[in-house]
Amino acid sequence: MNTQKPITLLICALGGEGGGVLTEWLVDIARASGFAAQSTSIPGVAQRTGATTYYLEVFPVPLAALAGKRPVFSLNPVPGALDGLVSSELLETARQVGNGMASPQRTLVISSSSRTLTTAERMVPGDGRTDNAPLLQAVQAQSRALQVFDMGQMAKDCGTVVSAVMLGAIAGSGLLPFTRQAYEDTIRHGGKGAEASLRGFDRAFAQVNTQQAQVDLVSSLLSTEEHSASVSKGLDADLARIFPAPVHAMLALGHARMVEYQDCDYADLYVQRLQQVLLAEQLADPSATQGYATTREMARWLALWMAFDDIVRVAALKSSASRWRRVHGEVKAGTDDLLQVYDHFKPGAPEFAALLPAGLAARVTRWDRQRVAAGKAPWALPLKVGTHSVFGMLSLRLLASLKWLRVRGSRFASEQALIEQWLTGVVEGTRQHWQLGHEIALCGRLIKGYGSTNERGKDNLMHVLEHLATGASFTSNETRAAAIAQAREAALADEAGKALNQTLVQHGAPARPVRAQPIRWMDNPHRKPRAAARP
Numbered sequence: 294m295n296t297q298k299p300i301t302l303l304i305c306a307l308g309g310e311g312g313g314v315l316t317e318w319l320v321d322i323a324r325a326s327g328f329a330a331q332s333t334s335i336p337g338v339a340q341r342t343g344a345t346t347y348y349l350e351v352f353p354v355p356l357a358a359l360a361g362k363r364p365v366f367s368l369n370p371v372p373g374a375l376d377g378l379v380s381s382e383l384l385e386t387a388r389q390v391g392n393g394m395a396s397p398q399r400t401l402v403i404s405s406s407s408r409t410l411t412t413a414e415r416m417v418p419g420d421g422r423t424d425n426a427p428l429l430q431a432v433q434a435q436s437r438a439l440q441v442f443d444m445g446q447m448a449k450d451c452g453t454v455v456s457a458v459m460l461g462a463i464a465g466s467g468l469l470p471f472t473r474q475a476y477e478d479t480i481r482h483g484g485k486g487a488e489a490s491l492r493g494f495d496r497a498f499a500q501v502n503t504q505q506a507q508v509d510l511v512s513s514l515l516s517t518e519e520h521s522a523s524v525s526k527g528l529d530a531d532l533a534r535i536f537p538a539p540v541h542a543m544l545a546l547g548h549a550r551m552v553e554y555q556d557c558d559y560a561d562l563y564v565q566r567l568q569q570v571l572l573a574e575q576l577a578d579p580s581a582t583q584g585y586a587t588t589r590e591m592a593r594w595l596a597l598w599m600a601f602d603d604i605v606r607v608a609a610l611k612s613s614a615s616r617w618r619r620v621h622g623e624v625k626a627g628t629d630d631l632l633q634v635y636d637h638f639k640p641g642a643p644e645f646a647a648l649l650p651a652g653l654a655a656r657v658t659r660w661d662r663q664r665v666a667a668g669k670a671p672w673a674l675p676l677k678v679g680t681h682s683v684f685g686m687l688s689l690r691l692l693a694s695l696k697w698l699r700v701r702g703s704r705f706a707s708e709q710a711l712i713e714q715w716l717t718g719v720v721e722g723t724r725q726h727w728q729l730g731h732e733i734a735l736c737g738r739l740i741k742g743y744g745s746t747n748e749r750g751k752d753n754l755m756h757v758l759e760h761l762a763t764g765a766s767f768t769s770n771e772t773r774a775a776a777i778a779q780a781r782e783a784a785l786a787d788e789a790g791k792a793l794n795q796t797l798v799q800h801g802a803p804a805r806p807v808r809a810q811p812i813r814w815m816d817n818p819h820r821k822p823r824a825a826a827r828p
Contacts, residue, residue, distance in 0.1 A: 461497030594737025
């Protein structure tokens with residue numbers, strides 16, 4: 294420790310995470326311990342477009358030993374001159390490192406592994422998330438030492454906020470010349486919530502104070518092999534013998550989801566469909582040079598499509614015990630607190646028709662279309678259900694028990710028909726060429742969301758199957774596979790569909806047909822009445 298220069302620390306927190314409270318704690322601890330300290334802050338633009346950063350300097354020599362002298366502090370952090378960088382979010386840590394704040398010779402970086410998606414990541418129709426591995430590698434390359442753990446999850450487990458966990462991490466690192474007792478005393482003086490804050494502080498202190506545990510954690514974040522192996526252990530022995538090892542992790546998740554979503558018979562249908570893909574891939578790639586990538590991707594996207602969201606599924610999720618525990622933890626409700634949760638639903642004619650047989654469903658949807666054609670809004674039933682009440686919970690559980698009705702409904706039949714069409718395209722494409730089948734399998738990414746977003750994704754997938762997978766002429770299967778990949782990425786990048794239409798036309802396929810939309814005429818309430826004509 295350089296006794297001639299202050300210890301410099303940059304704290305990065307998102308909105309609502311208590312970064313200001315954390316900085317005040319540190320300043321209070323420094324002054325109570327007899328050290329000079331100063332802090333400044335730079336507010337961010339919004340909760341995620343910009344974090345609030347807090348800069349702290351602490352002179353490592355007690356004021357009593359300075360013989361009346363006072364240290365001179367800086368108001369802003371100097372890039373490359375930080376002793377410590379503490380951040381509550383991984384991408385924010387990487388952003389500060391990219392700004393040159395950390396240096397591999399000097400800076401200790403303590404970061405949370407959790408992510409809060411940026412606006413740009415949320416806007417992408419596909420998977421727009423930034424990969425964590427390159428972020429960790431960049432941070433590790435520009436830090437003297439790196440400590441990484443999930444601060445957000447630790448805070449939830451302890452019933453506190455992230456600032457208490459960050460304080461424990463700072464204390465456990467030994468960066469500042471304060472005793473552990475000084476940290477804990479300051480937290481106790483915080484009043485309400487002190488016990489929960491102390492739990493978070495203690496957990497983070499132990500986490501960071503054990504260096505070897507941090508090394509193991511960083512290694513596990515950079516590689517998912519250990520996670521995949523643990524998931525494979527839950528796979529049934531018979532399925533493990535049928536499917537190769539690279540498929541086990543995704544198959545175990547998909548099979549468990551089918552059982553939870555419907556029943557064992559539905560899970561067996563999932564396995565039968567996946568076996569068709571496996572057989573085709575074994576014929577197309579007998580030496581398994583591709584690692585059964587097509588079967589693995591189908592295990593993922595097939596499970597997601599077969600477990601489509603309907604009102605039965607929503608009711609099951611809303612009334613689950615895990616959801617109640619999660620909400621209870623998010624609001625930090627204590628054992629003596631009363632918690633009331635209201636869920637708002639607005640099911641329309643399509644949601645009710647989905648559970649009816651095809652004949653009745655057609656009559657309901659035709660009636661609703663006639664309403665819209667007449668200038669009225671689509672029919673919907675607004676509901677406010679108190680999930681905390683006995684009546685509300687019983688209502689949701691009754692609706693969730695209608696799994697037997699789901700398989701007799703019109704939507705179940707239509708979804709299975711579309712799934713079979715996609716499955717046939719994957720199997721036939723794989724038999725022709727491995728890459729062709731793989732690209733068609735990846736088109737399962739187009740099926741996401743609910744309502745109009747889900748319908749649009751299915752329309753896009755069917756259009757690609759009919760006009761690119763089997764329609765337009767190509768010089769080879771490789772060029773056909775490349776065209777399908779380009780169409781898929783275009784559909785995921787542009788929700789309006791203009792990029793997809795351009796890609797389709799570029800490869801000799803017709804653009805998607807324009808859907809007819811009824812024109813609704815509305816009276817202008819501000820229009821002045823016309824004067825009557827004179828005789």
